[in-house]
Amino acid sequence: MFLNKNLVLTGHDTFQCRSLWLKKGYDFIKSNKSFKDNDAVVYLGVGKNMVSSIRFWMRSFDIIDENDKLTEFGIQLLDDDGFDPYLEDEGSLWLLHFKLVIKSYSSIYNLLFNEFRREKIEFTKESFVKYINRKCSEFKIKEIKDNTILDDFSVMTKMYLRSDSQNKDKEDNYSGLLTELNLLKNIGEKNDELFVIENSEKDNIPYDIILYCIIESGGFESSINLNKIESDFNNIGSIFAINRNGLIKHIDLITKNYKNIIYSDYAGIKELQIKKKLNPITILEKYYGKKD
Numbered sequence: 001m002f003l004n005k006n007l008v009l010t011g012h013d014t015f016q017c018r019s020l021w022l023k024k025g026y027d028f029i030k031s032n033k034s035f036k037d038n039d040a041v042v043y044l045g046v047g048k049n050m051v052s053s054i055r056f057w058m059r060s061f062d063i064i065d066e067n068d069k070l071t072e073f074g075i076q077l078l079d080d081d082g083f084d085p086y087l088e089d090e091g092s093l094w095l096l097h098f099k100l101v102i103k104s105y106s107s108i109y110n111l112l113f114n115e116f117r118r119e120k121i122e123f124t125k126e127s128f129v130k131y132i133n134r135k136c137s138e139f140k141i142k143e144i145k146d147n148t149i150l151d152d153f154s155v156m157t158k159m160y161l162r163s164d165s166q167n168k169d170k171e172d173n174y175s176g177l178l179t180e181l182n183l184l185k186n187i188g189e190k191n192d193e194l195f196v197i198e199n200s201e202k203d204n205i206p207y208d209i210i211l212y213c214i215i216e217s218g219g220f221e222s223s224i225n226l227n228k229i230e231s232d233f234n235n236i237g238s239i240f241a242i243n244r245n246g247l248i249k250h251i252d253l254i255t256k257n258y259k260n261i262i263y264s265d266y267a268g269i270k271e272l273q274i275k276k277k278l279n280p281i282t283i284l285e286k287y288y289g290k291k292d
Contacts (some may be wrong), residue, residue: 094181166290201243207257
């Protein structure tokens, strides 16, 4: 459902993206198949609604474009000789989370990490419904049915939260793709759901992935202020929920491992300075060991 050209609800048919879906969908498209083919359900081994959902998630994670063509990012990540075709590296999951937020094809994720959690450190599904309806009002769009918003919220929680059964079976293929990131927590008691996305140091995010995302976020030439990295829309402090101490630690690792990048703290101005333009793909090649 399109609220405007930049704001989208639903499309997932109430299925969260599962761990093997992106590679399965990638191989499907690479074999010159179409999601509209009559045998798509047979080839993909899922029901008709799941075929639609796989297509939705591939676009949401920037694996395919609006014409169902594989993107450069999708090819580099998921091809058989790509960086991480079976998503075994946690850094790949952080990359996909980043893509999901900044691409905003499924708008709930962009709104949640960039804006909503600034208003509500702790939140419920009911408070999120009110927030979305307020956004609809801002865009002068007819209020969306609460059940539609709740479906989006439910899928989002399944994407990031592990159920008790999933905790017992770490190889559960029905798990949401991004549960390992531990970004979203349910701190409610018993049957009362209360969610939080906490700012923390996020030491487990590889510094190469952090640098890639800073460069991809853009909005600067050769230097970027620490405040911008920390809190600007679609920048890593917001997307990854990293606090300032964590950012400084990551930046320290970046400057130690990239000779053309320095961190300047002069006259109260803290910024990351990039002395030589970087190709984001080169950063990923270094991280995944494809290039010295």
